[in-house]
Amino acid sequence: MKGMMLYRFFTLCLMVCSVGCAIGYAQKQENHELLARKVSPGSIKIDGLLDEPVWQQAAVANHFWQNFPYDSSAANAQTEVRVLYDEDYIYIGAICYGQSPDEIVVSSLRRDFSSDNNDFFLANFDTFQDGTNGFQFGVNPYGVQREGLIADGGNRGTDEAWDNKWFAEVSRLADYWVVEMAIPFKSIRFKNGSTEWKANFLRGDLAHFERSSWVPVPRNFSISSLAYTGILRFETPLRKPKSNIVAIPYLTGSYNEDFTQDTTGAVYKGNAGADFKVALSASLNLDLTFNPDFSQVEVDRQVTNLDRFEIFFPERRQFFLENADLFANFGFSRIRPFFSRRIGIARDTVTGLIVQTPILYGARLSGKVNRDWRVGLLNMQTNPDESRGIVGKNYTVAAVQRRVFTRSNIAAVFVNEQTTSTEQQDFTFNTNQYNRVVGLDYNLASADNTWQGKFFYHQLFTPENLPGQFAHAAYLAYNKPTFFVAWNHEWVGGNYKPSTGYVPRNGHFRLEPFARYTIFPKKSKHIARHNIFFYNSFYWDSLGTSTDRFSQLRYEAVLQNTAGLNLAVRRNYVRLFFSFDPTNTDGLELPEGSEYTTYSAEFNFNTDRRKLFNLDGGINYGQYYNGHLLGIQGSVNYRFQPFGSISLSGNYIRILLPQPYNSAELILLGPRIDLSFTRKLFLTTFVQYNNQIDNVNINARLQWRFKPVSDIFVVYTDNYFANELQQKNRALVIKATYWLNI
Template identity: 25%
Template sequence: MRNIALVLIMCVTTYGKECYSQSIQDIYRLSEEITLDGVLEEQAWQEISPFPMTQYEPVFEGGLSERTEIMVAYDDEYFYVAGRMFTEDVTIIAANSLYRDSYSGDDVFAVILDPFNDNQNALRFFTTPAGVRFDQTISNDANDIAGASAVNSSWNTFWDVATSQDEQGWYAEIRIPFSSIGFQSNEGTAEMGLIVYRWIAHHNERHTYPAIPPNWDRGEIKPSQAADIRLKNVDARRPVYFTPYVLTGYQQQNQLNSTGDSYEYENDFERNVGFDVKYNVTSNLTLDVTANTDFAQVEADEQQLNLSRFSITFPEKRQFFQQRSGLFTFNFGNTRLFYSRRIGLDNQGNQVPIYGGVRLTGRVDDWDIGVLNMQTASSEILPSENFGVIRLKKNVLNPGSYIGSIFTSRVGADGNSNYVFGLDGDFNISGDDFIEVKVSQSMDNQVAESERYNFTDNSIFRITWQRRASVGLFYRFFVNRTGSEFDPGIGFFRTINTSDYFYRIGYGWFSDENSIFKSHSINVGSFNIFENETFDLRSRFISPEWRSDFKDGSSFSLNARFNQEHLLPNEDFELLGQIYIPVDDYNFFDASVSYNTTDNKKLRNRFTLEYGEIFDGRRFLAKINPRWIANIHFELDGSYQITKLDFPDRFNRATTDFTVHLAQLRGQYAFNKKLSTSAFIQYSNVNELAGLNMRLRYYFREGQDLWVVYNETINTIRDQMNLGSPRLPFMENRAILLKYTHTFDM
C-alpha cells in the first residue's frame, strides 16, 4: 500500500480555532490512465490509502453508520477524486433526480478545492448515485456577508463524473481539468486546500475529511478548515474554449396603438449570433470575452412580495457574471457598489442588448484580481453605456485578513457619467472575531458641481465587528453612514442621507447524543436608520429569534419583531400600489413561526405563519413550499403564499383590506441526463399577471447544448381602472426561441 503521510494533531490555527489540522500531504501522481467509468478497477485506486473519515453530523465524531473510502490523485491534465460509498442495505441509496444542479435530497459524494490555498475561496463539485453533476463557488470562507450569499449555485464549468452501483454500495469517479480549477504554482509545485465528504440522506449523516468541528454555519465547506495538499510537477494545459451560439425564434409583444384606443400585436423574428471565449492566460488568471451576449436560456425571475417601503433586489442567474462573482462583492448592508443586474437590464427588468465585454479574474501571489468591462446598446429608456469594474484584494497579517479596493464606472453615450471608488479591509483579530472597515465615494456628473467633490455628501462609510460562529456566543455590530448625494451608478441602494446601526447577539449549543435535537440557537437583533442632520428615526426593528434543528434534518424557528416607521413629509406611499400609507409615526408588532420537514422524504415542505400589525393595519401571512419527488425523472415544487391586509378607517375612507395571492409552480422532467425539460408558472394578483417559462435542453456533451425556450405573460385582469383606457389584451407578450451553443477546445 502506498500511504499518504497524515499527521493529525490538535492545534490552534491562524484564526485561533481549536481544530484538527494536517501537515501538508503529497497527492499521488498517476502513472497510468484512469478510465472514467465509476468502477474503480485501476491499480492506482488499490494503492492509494483512503482518507480517515469523521462523522460531521448529526453527532460530531459519532460512529459511522456506513463505511466510506475516498481517494484523490492527479496527472498532467486532471484532478481525480474517487469514492467507495459502501452501504449495507442498498435499498436506502437515494438517487431522486437526473436534472443537473437541482438537488432533491439524494445521497452525495463531494470534493471542495481551495485552488489558491487562500483559506477564503473554493470550488465545490458533487454528484449523486445517478451521476448528476453539481458545481458551485464558495467565497468569504463560506460566510454570508452584508446580504451576499457566500455560495453561488449558478456557476458552471467543465468537468466529468461517472458512477456505478452493486450489492455493496455505490461508487464514483470525478475528473476535473486543471483549466477549470486554476491554481498558483511555484516551480511546478502547487498547494491547495481540500475537503471531501459523503452525505447519506437516509441517515441524515455526513462523513468528512478532514475532521472539521461543526462550530460554524456551513463549516463542512469552509476553505479555512481544509486539509493542505501538494501537487508536484504540474503545469496545467491552457486551452482556448471558443463557444459560438446561434439563436432564432419568434417574439410577440402587445403595444398600445398610436391613437391610444386599443392594443396591437408587434411581431419580431429573432435571428442572432454571438460567442464567448474562455482562456487561461496563466494557470491562475482566466480571461473571458463575450460578443453579442445572450441569456435566452436563463430561467425567469421569481416574483417577490415587497411589504416594505424600500426597493428589493433579485438574484443574478446569467452565466457570464458567475465567474469569481464573490470577488466583485463590495456591500454596505443593503447598499451594493456592484449589482450586475444593472448591466443588460433596465429598471423595469427589460433586456437591454449587450454588444459584448471582457472579464479577467484570478490570483497573482497574494493578490486577488477582478476586471470587468461591458458595453450595452441603446434601448427605449437608456442610451448606449459602458460599464467597468476593477476589484483588488490582498492578504495581509494572516490568511483570514485582507485589504482591498474597487473602482466602478458607468459612462453613457448621452454624456452622463458615474464613478465610484472604494477601500475595504477585513481583519481577523482573534479566534472567530473580525473587524471590517469600508469606505467609498461616488462622483456623478448629475450632481451639482459645487457638491460633486464634497466627500461627506458623496460617500458611504461602515465599520463592523463580529464573531463568525454558530456555537457559543456569537455577535455582529455595525455602524453605517451614507451621504445625501451618494449614488453607486452600477450598484444598488435603499436609502441615502442616513446613519444606521445594527446589532445581533446570540448563543448556540448542541444537544446531547441521545436527544432528537441536533442544536439550538437564540439571538436578538436590531436595525436602526436615522436621518443624518437631525438624527430623527426613519426605521427600526428589534427582533428576538429561536431556532432548533432536529437530527433527522428538520427544523423550526420562532421570531417576534417590534417595528417603528417614521415617514417624513412627501414619504407617503401606496403599499403594493393598492393601499395608501399616509405620513405619520408607526409602531407595530408581528411574530412568525416556520417549520421545515426533512429533505430525505419524497414529499417535503416548509410552513410559515406570520401574524401582527403593519403600519396602522393588520397582517396575516401563510406560506407553504411543498416539493414532491415522484421518481428519478419527475419532480414538482412550488410555493403558495396568501397575505391578508386589513386597515382601519383613515381620513373618512372606508376600511381598506386586500388579499394577496402569490403562487409559483415548477416542474422538471428528465428523460435522462442529456434530455430534460422544465416549466415554471407564476401568478400574482398584485401585478395581475401570470407567467409561464418553459425550457427544453438537450445536452450533447460538456459545452454543446440545444435549448428550446417558451415564455408567455398573461393579463389576469383586463379591464383597467382608468376610465377611457382600452381593455388590456389577454396575452401581454410571448416568445419561442431556439438556441444552440457549441464549445470548441482549441
C-alpha cells in the first residue's frame, strides 16, 4: 500500500507540474515600468518634503488601481511614486493624495504597524525577479516604519518581525501626505550587477476603505502578491556594497525570584553576547550568534486550551527570521520537520517543566546563489545542565531550493538533532542519540497565482528504525475572484516524530476539501462582499478506522465601513484514540474508544475599525463530547491616536458534562495598554488571567530605540496563582543592544 501511495503521489506531482506550467499566463506589465535615475551622493535630504530638484526630474509611477473593494477601477485616492538611487541608497518618494489630516487612521507610533489598522504606503521589491521572495518597506502617515520579508509569493502576507536599518520621514499637508525613504543597499539582498528588479507600490486608505496598487492586483489575492509586479529599471548596474558586516553586541542584567521553591532568595545575573551579519555576497548572508539572549521577546499570549494536541506558538526571535521560510516552510503548518522554537528549550527532568536552556552559538548561511537557487545551512549548539538533567544538543538544518517554471520550486531539507553530552563527557559527537529528517517538497505557484499547491514526502531516521517514520501530503488550490476550491490529503506514519519539528498528531490519514464562493454586490452602499465557505476535515487511523469528521458551513459579510459579521454551523464526530478530559482541568477522562457526534453554531462580529472606539466579539453554543459548551469571547478597544491604545479582551467558556465528569467555567482575561510616547519610545503592559492553568501573568516591556536598530529594553514579569493570588515568581531584565556597521 505504501509503495502504491508513493507512486500516486509522484504521479500527481508530475501532473501538477505540467498543469502549473501550461495554465500560467504572463502578467500584463507593458505599462508598468519605472526608470530609477542615479543621483550624486548627498543630493537628497530625508525630510519628507521632496523639494530637491532631482525629485522633480525623476520618472513617475502613477495611475494606481484598486485592489479592494473593487479591482476593476482606478483608485479614488491616487498616489505618485518616484525612485532614485546612488552608490549606497535607493530613495523612494511618494505623494499620497486624497486624505486630509482628520481622515488619517493610525494605531500608534510603534514600529512594524499592522496594515489592517493603519493607513500606509508600502514598496515591494522582488530583487531576483522570481515571483517568490521579496522585501517590503513602508510607512504610515506619521512616519512610523515597517519592514518585512515576503515569502511564498506573498500568499501568506509579510513577516514584519524582520528588522533592519533604513530611514524615512513623512509630512502631512491639507489633503495629502508625502513620504521620503532612504534604504541602504546593504539592507537588501540582490544580484551583483542587477539592472532591474520587479516592484510594486501599495497604498492603504482606511477612511475610504480602499487598497490600491501601481500594478493592479486582483482582489482575491493579497495586495502583496509578487505575481503582479512591474519593472523597476536602473540607469546603471547595481554594485555590491563594499563592506557589509554588522555587529550587534548586547549586555543584560537580570533579577529572578522563585517563590514556589523551598529555597528563597533572589538570583542576580549578568550576561553578554553578540550577533553578527556578514554579507558574503550581495545576495548571500551569514548570521552568527554567540551566547544569545532573547529576554526582550514579548511573552506568548495565553489561550484557553481545549485541544487534545499541542498548541503552536510562532517564532519571535530575531536570529531565526531572515530567510525563515527557507527553513520553516517545509511540510504543512501541523506537519513541520523543523520548528526553530524547539532550539533553546528542554524538559527539566527534576521538575518535569519545560525550561529555557542556554544556546552557546548559532551560525546560519542563507540566501540566493542566483535567480534559480537558494541555499540555507544552520548549526546551533546548546549547553548541558546536569543539575536539571538536561543534555547538550547540536542542531543542523540544510536546505536547498530550485526554481522551476515561472514561480514554482522544488526544495530539499535535512534536519539533524544530535545529543552531544553524556554522564561522562560534557561534549562529544560520539553518541548514538539522534533524530534526523530528510524531505523533498514541491511548491506550485502558477504565473498568475490562480493555481497554488504543495506536495511533499519526509522520512525520519532514528536509531530504533521503527516502521511508519514518514509523512506525505498533497495540497492543490484553484483561486478565482468569485470561486476558490482546495484539496488536501495527508498521510502521517505512526512513528513520524521529528523531535525538532512540530507534528502534534501522527498515525493518521486525512482528507480536507474546502470551497468558497464570493459575491461582490455592484451597487450596495453597505456590503463590500459576501463569502460562503464549506469546509471539511476527515481523519482515519492507520487501520482505516474513522476517528474525526468535521464539516462547517459559514457565511461572512464584509461591510463598506470595515465592519463585518459571520455565522457558522458545524457537525463534528470524534472517536477518542486516547482517554481525554474535555475541560483540560485534570478531571476524570472520557474513555479511549468512546464516540461523540455533536452539532454547534457560532456568530462573530467586529465594528468599524476606523473608529477610536471599536469592539469585536462572538458566541458559540452547542453539543460538546457528552455535554454542552457555551463560549463567549470579545475585546473592547480604544485608540488615542497616534499614541496607542487600551484594550480588554476576554474569553468565557462554560462546559457542562454529566457526572462524574468535570464541568468547568474557564475564564481568560487580558487587559492591555500599548503606548508609544514617540517613534523611539514604547511601553507595552498587559495582564493575563487564566483560571484554567491557575495563573495571572503581568508583563511590562519598555523599549527605547536610541539609534536605528539599537535598543534598550526593560522587561518586568510577575506570575501569581489565579485563585489565591499567591506569588509564583518575578523577574526583571535590562538589556541593551547596539547595531554597529563595520
